Amino acid sequence: MAAAQLPTVPVPVELPALGPSTYFDDTQWQVLLSIIDAVIPSIVVGSAAGENEKHHLQISQSQCNESYEYIQQVTSHPPAFEEFIEYLGARPLENQLFLGQVRRTLNSLPPHSKRQLGGLLSLLATRLGSLAATGYTTPIHEQPIRIREAILRSWQGSWFKIWPVLANSILTLTRLCWAQTDHHFRQLNGYIDYPRHYRPGPAFDFGFMQFGEGSEPETVETDVVIVGSGCGGAVCAKVLAEAGHRVVVVDKGYYFPPSQLPMRLDAGQEYLYEAKGRIQSVDNSISILAGSCWGGGGTINWSVSLHPQGYVRQEWADQGLEFFTTAEFQHCLDRVCAVMGVSDAHIKHNYGARAILEDAKPCPQNTGGAEHRCGHCGMGCGSAEKKGTAVSWLPAAAKAGAQFIEGFNVSKVLFDDSDGTKQAIGVFGKWTSRDEHGQVHTPESSRIQRSVYVKAKKVIVACGTLQSPLLLMRSGLKNPHIGRHLYVHPVGMVNAAFDDVVKGWEGGIITSVCTSFENLDGKGHGVKIETSAMTPNLVIFGHPWHSSLQWKLDILRYRQMNNFIAVARDRDTGRVYPSPDDGQPVIAYTPSDFDRAHILAGQVAIAKLCYIRGATEIWPFVAGVPSFVRRRPQQRRRSSAATTDAETAAAADGKSDDEGDDYDIDNIDQGINDPDFAAWLRVLEAADNRPPLTLYGSAHQMGTCRMSAREADGVVDPRGRVWGAGNLFVADASVFPSASGVNPMITIMGIADWIARNVSKELRRAK
Structure with a gap:
């Protein structure tokens, strides 16, 4: 029998049907879409626009010719003139995929965010409100695009906080949805959503538990129930199952096999990320990404496998947590790395990694010794070369007898306090099946839903830094530290364009890291410089926008761009708490002056590294700072x-220049002493990078159930046990005593290994 033919592209994952959009009335939608239209409009030569300035931004024929000549000069593969005209003239509001993604994004916003946005849109629809917000009595949706574009620019620099917040929110929404849906961008830059020479790795049959229809709750009994299948929960599952204990792992997310990975950008956000990848802090200063699928962060992280550094371990030990400086903790770290084949021996750096390599060191990868040239792992790893949680830890747990429930949303931990002490005895929640075809895009109401009790001797909470504290709160725990001490490793970005074709979405994502600026205060706070994934949803949404023409021209250079990040080990913290509307995480966090100074220093360093590498243009994601454009000696x-x-x-002698x-x-080439570059650096160094004018990102969250030596100082004890609650443990990044300063996967896993081994000892003693 012939072997089944493997797909040459990932199997598409269908999106859910769009829900109603009645949270805005017709006028509010008109106002919103008119502003969106001004961000990325149809740009046409004046005569082609006719008299319809509301739908097209007019430029002169000379502007058009100059723009095309510019693109011919700065791109290695300029489009034909006809393609260029078509690209400029494309109007996102006439693209149904774009409009659908705008609605999908807004549908997923928290209720309070919809109310706030709706109120501003209603204000802008009135003559008085328009006068206050724009300086015109004519409402913004009745203005031509050129006026709307000018209004957006004025909002970006407004002293009234509400207008830059609104401008940045709509700019982000528009650029993100455009990046996910515009076929001109993909065609002209050669971008695809999966690696070249795609070949999916093997799937694993987890044998997920199923429940029939019924009005009475189902009951499952086990030794240990683990809530969350990410980096902490998966390690606990393997350790405990291999020790001979009965283990059940539950997760609200669903499993997607390698043949469906990496997902398209829109599907990946829908199914792989917390809140569909759309979490913003309360003040909109920072965007938060956190995994929320089967395998959690281990499914969507970027393979980087760094140990926590000595000064961080010492800081934690100085807080009374001496374990972190012991050989035993190092053994935990070494064990988890061995399971995933962590190594830097097979790394092949892409263009961006080489740009910072002169002052950097290679990053070990959890790829089992494979080279793994995949730049799309943020949407899931199709090759299964990345030995993430759903590829290594959870299958190993299954082989040792662990059981699994996907689609199970835990509402609370159950306790027995009959003897006067609070003892965890299990969890309760709602399970939602797949549909009859094994899909998850159909309405939940059309699938089987069942209340389920999982009774257990031990409960391990591993829902991640955003959800673990909320589960403890819902379960009635009152420790004042729950949800506080939130660290997020705030990130500042820099884009750079080069003469070479970069295609930053190809090759490994982070294979080198520059640590020269990691200790700027002498106490372990500073930044690490890394490359970022070049999937458009992570880069284009923040690329500086000064005008629609400038932005469209910049993005035509995407294949020659690389994105770099300054990742801060933050000293100052925020908190997470449940929304009063729907109970979902609300993030109260603003990068402090102290931490922002370090981020800016990192962005300055990135600019220098890019200049040395030959960057032709450098865009720091810092409000008010223009891009640096490199001039050739002849131009100067x-x-x-x-x-x-x-x-x-x-x-006079007839000589040429x-x-x-x-x-x-x-x-001559003056290198880093170029006076133009030096003058520009002074502008960058003096920049005011306060939010909301400057925005930040985060992919690492830590500390909201922090470990402490004393009950008065934290949420869990040195073995991960929740203070004041027996048989209840937390094993994820939320237990970090402070920011790890490195990509946290290995630290999470090492701590989880330690906690699970101690849980196993307790279970054996109780027999």
Whole structure:
């Protein structure tokens, strides 16, 4: 029998049907779409627009020609003129995929965010409100695009906080949805959503538990129930199952096999991330990404496998947690790395990694010794070369007898306090099946839903830093530290374009890290410089927007761009708490002056590294700072206001510019001493990077159930046991005493290994 043919592209994952959008009335939608239209409009030569300035931004024929000549100069593969005109003229509001993604994004916003946005849209629809917000009595949706574009620019720099927040929110929404749906961008840049030479890895049959229809709750009994299948929960499952204990792992997310990975950007956000990848802090200063699927963060992280550094371990030990400086903790770290084959021996750096490699070190990867040139793992790893949780830890737990429930949303931990002490005895929640075809895009109401009790001797909460504290709160625990001490490793970004074709979405994502700026205060706080995944949803949404034409022209250079990040080990913290509307996480966090100074120093360092590498243009994601455009020596000379005597003499002798004085400082490459670059750096160094004008990102969250030596100082004890509650443990990044300063996967796993081994000892003693 012939072997089944493997797919050459990932199997598409269908999106849920769009829900109602009645949270805005017709006028509010008109106002919103008119502003969106001004962010990325149809740009046409004046005569082609006719009289409809509301739907097109008009430019002159000379502007069009100059723009095309510019693109021919700065891109290695410029489009044909007809393609260029078609790209500029495309109007996202006429693309049904774009409109659908806008609605899908807004549908997923928390109720309070919809109310706030709706109120502003209603205000802008009135003449008085328009006058206050725009300086015009004509409402914004009745203005031509050129006026709407100018209003957006004015909002970006407004002293009234509400307007830059609104501008940034709509800019982000528009750019993100455009990046996910525009076929011109993909075609002209050669971007695809999966690696070239795609070949999916093997799937694993987890044998998920199923329940029939019924009005009475189902009951499952086990030794240990683990809530969450991410980096902490998966390690606990393997350790405990292999120790001979009965283990049940539950997760609200669903399993997607390698043949469906990496997902398209829109599907990946829908199914793989917490809140569909759309969490913003209360003040909109920071965007939060956290995994929420089978395998959790281990399914969507980027393979980086760094140990916590000595000064961080010592800081934790100085808080009374001496375990972190012991050989035993190192053994835990070494064990988890061995399971995943962590190594830096097979790394092949892509363009961005080489740009920072001169002052950097290679990053070990959890790829089992494979080279793994996949830049799309943020949407799931199709090759299964990345030995993430759903590829290594959870299958190993299954082989040792662990059982699993996907689609199970735990509402609370159950306790028995009959003897006067609070003892965890299990969890309760709601299970939602797949549909009859094994799909999860159909309405939950059309699938089997069942209340389920999981009774257990031990409960391990591993829902992640955003959800674990909320589960403890819902379960009635009152410790004041729950949800506080939130660290997020705030990130500042820099885009850079090069002469070479970069295709930053190909090759490994983070294979080198620059640590020269990690200890800027002498106490372990600073930044690490890394490359970022170049999937458009992570880069284009924040690329600086000063005008629609500038932005569209910039994005035509995407294949020659790389994105770099300054990842801060933050000193100052925030908190997470449940929304009063729906109980979902609300993030109260603003990067402090202290931490923002470090991020800015990192962005300055990135700019220097990119300049040395030959970047032709550098865009820091810092409000009010223009891009740096590198001028060639000839360009610099020609821009001089006066002609020197030597140049005049050379011209009289019939010599060309290049035959003049070879020692003329403007004729040579001055490297990092380029006066243009030095002047621009001074502008960047002096920039005001306060939010909401400047925005930040986060992919690492820690600390909301922090470990402590004393009950008065934290949520869990040095063995992960929740203070004041027997048989209840937390094993994820929320237990970190402070920010790890490195990509946290290995630290999470090492701590989970330690906690699980101690849980196993308790279970054996109780027999």
